[in-house]
Amino acid sequence: xAVVSQHPSRVxxxxxxxxxxxxxxxxxxxxxxxxxxxxxxxxxMLMATSNExxxxxxxxxxxxxxxxxxxxxxxxxxxxxxxxxxEDSSFYICSARRSGGRAGSGELFFGEGSRLTVx
Amino acid sequence: GNSVTQxxxxxxxxxxxxxxxxxxxxxxGYPSLFWYVQYPGEGLQLLLKATxxxxxxxxxxxxxxxxxxxxxxxLEKGSVQVSDSAVYFCALSGFSGNTxxxxxxxxxxxxxxx
Numbered sequence: 001x002a003v004v005s006q007h008p009s010r011v012x013x014x015x016x017x018x019x020x021x022x023x024x025x026x027x028x029x030x031x032x033x034x035x036x037x038x039x040x041x042x043x044x045m046l047m048a049t050s051n052e053x054x055x056x057x058x059x060x061x062x063x064x065x066x067x068x069x070x071x072x073x074x075x076x077x078x079x080x081x082x083x084x085x086x087e088d089s090s091f092y093i094c095s096a097r098r099s100g101g102r103a104g105s106g107e108l109f110f111g112e113g114s115r116l117t118v119x
Numbered sequence: 120g121n122s123v124t125q126x127x128x129x130x131x132x133x134x135x136x137x138x139x140x141x142x143x144x145x146x147x148g149y150p151s152l153f154w155y156v157q158y159p160g161e162g163l164q165l166l167l168k169a170t171x172x173x174x175x176x177x178x179x180x181x182x183x184x185x186x187x188x189x190x191x192x193x194l195e196k197g198s199v200q201v202s203d204s205a206v207y208f209c210a211l212s213g214f215s216g217n218t219x220x221x222x223x224x225x226x227x228x229x230x231x232x233x
Contacts, residue, residue, distance in 0.1 A: 004162075034220055043208065043225040044163075093162065095221075108221060110155075112162040 003027055004096050006111035013084055014119055021079045021114045023094030028109075029074040030096035035067075038091040038113070047092075050077045084118040091115050121146045125209050125224035132199055132231050140194040140227045142183075142209035150211040152176075152185050152192040153221065157206045166194075166207070199231045 003026040013019050023033055031052045036044040048069050049057040056069035066088075068080040077096075081088050093113045126141040144152065154166040154176070167176030172187035181196045192209060209224040 006162075043223045046220055046222070049220055095163075108165075110163040 004030075004094065004109045004111040006092075006094055006114050008114060009112060010115045010117075012117045012119065015085055016083055018080055018082045019084055019116060021081075021092055021094075021116075023077045023079070023096065023111050025075045025096045025098075025109070028096075028098045030077075030098060031074060032097045033071060033077040034095045034097075034108070035069060035077075035079050036093045036095065038093055044093060047079075081116065084116070086118045089116055089118045121150070121211065121222055123209050123211055123222055123224035125207075125227050127227070128206075129228040129230055132229070134201055134231055134233050135198045136231075138194070138196040138199045138203075138229065140207055140209075140229070142192045142194065142224060144190050144192065144209075144211050146190075146211055152183070153210045153212070154181070154183055154192070154194050155208040155210060155223075157208065157226075159205070163208065199229070201231045201233055204229055204231045 005024045005026055007022045011019055033050040035047045037047050038044045046059050047062045047067060050069045050071040052071045052074050058064045066082055068082060071077040091113050094111045095108045097108050122145045124143050151170045153168045155163045156166045157163050166181055167178040167183055169176040169185035172185055175182055175184045181194060183192050183194045185192055206226045206228050208226045210221040212221045
């Protein structure tokens with residue numbers, strides 16, 4: 001099946017630094033990728049929709065200047081948490097929709113997730 | 120707005136017991152419905168889906184029927200195994216104006232004891 005890889009799987013950083021998380025579709029092209037944040041014992045919260053070659057669409061309440069998303073190619077999207085603070089500590093998950101997949105069809109493939117801990 | 124509500128967990132069952140995890144939704148248009156599973160230490164995987172009313176999704180012994188009249192998509196399995204212990208998420212997509220993103224329920228943790 002389709003594979004989506006996230007890197008790093010775990011990262012610990014100091015408060016005030018920036019962290020970049022990569023999401024790659026390994027065996028398919030993805031024009032659209034989604035970034036989610038998962039809190040302990042809570043559901044996944046959609047942060048933004050990342051479209052290749054254009055600006056990301058952020059959900060209400062998500063700071064676009066803090067969570068920078070870049071989708072420079074059909075196989076790579078990156079999430080950069082800028083000036084990270086302890087409250088940004090969370091599990092971040094990306095998903096990718098195969099190019100040509102029908103919107104709403106659910107043909108999404110998820111990465112393994114990246115756990116960010118900000119000290 | 121569009122939303123998904125799942126039963127509170129954790130659900131603790133003995134092996135071979137019958138499982139039901141309730142899921143109800145609110146959506147505009149004609150959404151598709153999904154169950155995703157997250158095993159310990161792993162990412163989410165699609166378990167099953169249904170794209171229109173009265174459809175039944177099934178996989179690995181799990182089933183769920185898309186009930187438009189009750190806006191529900193309850194997950195069932197006749198005989199659970201220890202290996203089914205995981206977090207289960209109900210989700211919807213394809214509602215009016217949707218770009219393909221999924222809206223998830225809060226997740227239900229299932230613990231199966233030998």
